[in-house]
Amino acid sequence: MAIAVIMPKQGQSVESCILTELKKKKGDTVAVGDILFAYETDKASFEEEAKAAGTVLDVFFGEGDEIPVLTNVMVIGNPGEATEEFRPDGEAKTPATPAAQVKTPEETSPAATSAPVPAKQSERPSGDHSPVSPRARKLAEKNAIQAETLAGTGPGGRVIERDVQAAVEAAPKTTPLAKAILRDTGATLPETGSGPAGKVKGADVGAKNPVYAADSEVKPLSNMRKLIARAMHASLQNSAQLTHHLGADARRIMTLRKQVKKAVENGYPTDITLNDMVCLAVVRALQKFPQVNAHFLGDSIRYFSKIHLGLAVDTERGLMVPAVRNADDLSVQGLARQLKEVAGACKKGAIDPDLLSPEAASFTVSNLGNYGVEMFTPVINLPQVAILGVNTIVPRPKDLGGGVYGFVPHIGLSLTYDHRALDGGEATRFLKQIATEIEGLEIAL
Numbered sequence: 001m002a003i004a005v006i007m008p009k010q011g012q013s014v015e016s017c018i019l020t021e022l023k024k025k026k027g028d029t030v031a032v033g034d035i036l037f038a039y040e041t042d043k044a045s046f047e048e049e050a051k052a053a054g055t056v057l058d059v060f061f062g063e064g065d066e067i068p069v070l071t072n073v074m075v076i077g078n079p080g081e082a083t084e085e086f087r088p089d090g091e092a093k094t095p096a097t098p099a100a101q102v103k104t105p106e107e108t109s110p111a112a113t114s115a116p117v118p119a120k121q122s123e124r125p126s127g128d129h130s131p132v133s134p135r136a137r138k139l140a141e142k143n144a145i146q147a148e149t150l151a152g153t154g155p156g157g158r159v160i161e162r163d164v165q166a167a168v169e170a171a172p173k174t175t176p177l178a179k180a181i182l183r184d185t186g187a188t189l190p191e192t193g194s195g196p197a198g199k200v201k202g203a204d205v206g207a208k209n210p211v212y213a214a215d216s217e218v219k220p221l222s223n224m225r226k227l228i229a230r231a232m233h234a235s236l237q238n239s240a241q242l243t244h245h246l247g248a249d250a251r252r253i254m255t256l257r258k259q260v261k262k263a264v265e266n267g268y269p270t271d272i273t274l275n276d277m278v279c280l281a282v283v284r285a286l287q288k289f290p291q292v293n294a295h296f297l298g299d300s301i302r303y304f305s306k307i308h309l310g311l312a313v314d315t316e317r318g319l320m321v322p323a324v325r326n327a328d329d330l331s332v333q334g335l336a337r338q339l340k341e342v343a344g345a346c347k348k349g350a351i352d353p354d355l356l357s358p359e360a361a362s363f364t365v366s367n368l369g370n371y372g373v374e375m376f377t378p379v380i381n382l383p384q385v386a387i388l389g390v391n392t393i394v395p396r397p398k399d400l401g402g403g404v405y406g407f408v409p410h411i412g413l414s415l416t417y418d419h420r421a422l423d424g425g426e427a428t429r430f431l432k433q434i435a436t437e438i439e440g441l442e443i444a445l
Contacts, residue, residue, distance in 0.1 A: 002077030011353035144182035224318035240419040247410035248435035276336040281437035295383040310361030323361035385421040389414035
């Protein structure tokens, strides 16, 4: 009996996953436990194992496709079994004509029974749009084909994958630059180009500087980069963000850091870093400014009684922001261990997807101090109302008292906040409280 293999749901917040690699293809034999395909959520990677033995009868998606969770990805069964009922997009083959149906001579002629050929894009009247299936649309976008202008051969004139494939085969060869321009501008693909054998070049579809095409390359964004770009753009478009900058005297935490290193050499169980200390100071400041420990929901604000601290983590696959739940219940050692644990899971690609949801954290810290960044503007992880950027430590002049001035190490702090949820005054007082917590930090060693 044929069974469907669905895209698993990894966490309550995950709505779709990217199919990154097909380990088994149509016609392959599989055993229980074999890896069928690899996929990723927003920022974590997984592999799906076969739950039943058999033959891969059909695969409905390709590598790179974004697939809604719980959607059929492939079918496993015995050779010869039907799979159309499992097709997720409804593109079942047109059912055979009942034997009792009477056909005219024209309908039974060879011309009438041959496979339908999609019309060229230019032959379809302007404004006459056919519905397009999701798979057909993806294939059309990939090949810079205007799917809406094709004559559909699916049910009700729907444009389906085979229509787009026929148009791709009939279209002239196209350079990557020309294809990128066609996708961006929606221009019509010419019947022939100026390149060898009629190949369409960038200059044929409106490239402004074709001279640069030889020393440049157009590469598609990775799935991770698309997700990050979408989130960053939405954050800046949908909030009123301002950033305040302030420096905190770093002598205290630098002294503590030296003490921790010595303690670790003598058997102290946890290596507490400067970042851990700053995060501890943030937690203590949030306890005194609960209005910052919140989510802005448009017409309302959700205030959290617990502190769920997000930490920006730089990985090979892109920026991830996992949350440490109930950070206010943790000691400095517990907080340090939890921060290291979630950061390590992100770098391995094994983080719980629910911890990466923007809603999982109530406040986020992004530390670029290790890279020597002296000042930057972090972007809020909506719906959170603020994010703290931590900068490098630099010497700055300070009044030491008694008319004496000297250079003192200061750690830069950059608070970006949503002005819809916080006024400038309370944001400034919160930032000052973080500096105060850093300058007076006490931890037991």
